[in-house]
Amino acid sequence: DTAVSQTPKYLVTQMGNDKSIKCEQNLGHDTMYWYKQDSKKFLKIMFSYNNKELIINETVPNRFSPKSPDKAHLNLHINSLELGDSAVYFCASSRGIRANYGYTFGSGTRLTVV
Amino acid sequence: AQSVTQLDSQVPVFEEAPVELRCNYSSSVSVYLFWYVQYPNQGLQLLLKYLSGSTLVKGINGFEAEFNKSQTSFHLRKPSVHISDTAEYFCAVSEASGNTGKLIFGQGTTLQVKP
Numbered sequence: 001d002t003a004v005s006q007t008p009k010y011l012v013t014q015m016g017n018d019k020s021i022k023c024e025q026n027l028g029h030d031t032m033y034w035y036k037q038d039s040k041k042f043l044k045i046m047f048s049y050n051n052k053e054l055i056i057n058e059t060v061p062n063r064f065s066p067k068s069p070d071k072a073h074l075n076l077h078i079n080s081l082e083l084g085d086s087a088v089y090f091c092a093s094s095r096g097i098r099a100n101y102g103y104t105f106g107s108g109t110r111l112t113v114v
Numbered sequence: 115a116q117s118v119t120q121l122d123s124q125v126p127v128f129e130e131a132p133v134e135l136r137c138n139y140s141s142s143v144s145v146y147l148f149w150y151v152q153y154p155n156q157g158l159q160l161l162l163k164y165l166s167g168s169t170l171v172k173g174i175n176g177f178e179a180e181f182n183k184s185q186t187s188f189h190l191r192k193p194s195v196h197i198s199d200t201a202e203y204f205c206a207v208s209e210a211s212g213n214t215g216k217l218i219f220g221q222g223t224t225l226q227v228k229p
Contacts, residue, residue, distance in 0.1 A: 004157070031215055041202060043219040056214050090157055097215045099146050099208030100165050105157030
């Protein structure tokens, strides 16, 4: 069983469309994250939820909306997609909100906006 | 706020040679430090972490790193690399007393192991 799974793995879509990426973890972790990796491989945090509560909301366009229906799931919905949204989006989870736990990452969703 | 600088964007090395990937950090508070590895088309995997105590930390796959507080560095080393070590390596920092678990990553270093 994959510890942190993301779907879809690849997503190609046109500008202006709305799309969602799903993430599920089966580790029993309390905290989940979304990171964006750009074309230069730079990783930047977007959001974090702890037990369904939003705890990190970085400077991200409000076209991006995370949703956590339960602590095992964290989805990312993107409205009105733009070319600049093309990136690899990684979901991660950790045991708690203290950084000493480290993260377990999913394998990523490569989003291409054309 | 914390920041991380990885001093080399690419490090080419021959198989069985030693390697050092350099990482410097900046922070006004105590930090935790991490190294992650990303193989092609995969997510990141934790190699090792420094939380406290001994400044020499050993991780998976024969890697180790040394925390140097005076030089604000956390360099990653391996005495003998294999072709399979070819990957992207990320240094990351987090505030030790923080309550969000937020990790700030460096720009990454591409390790290219040549036969």
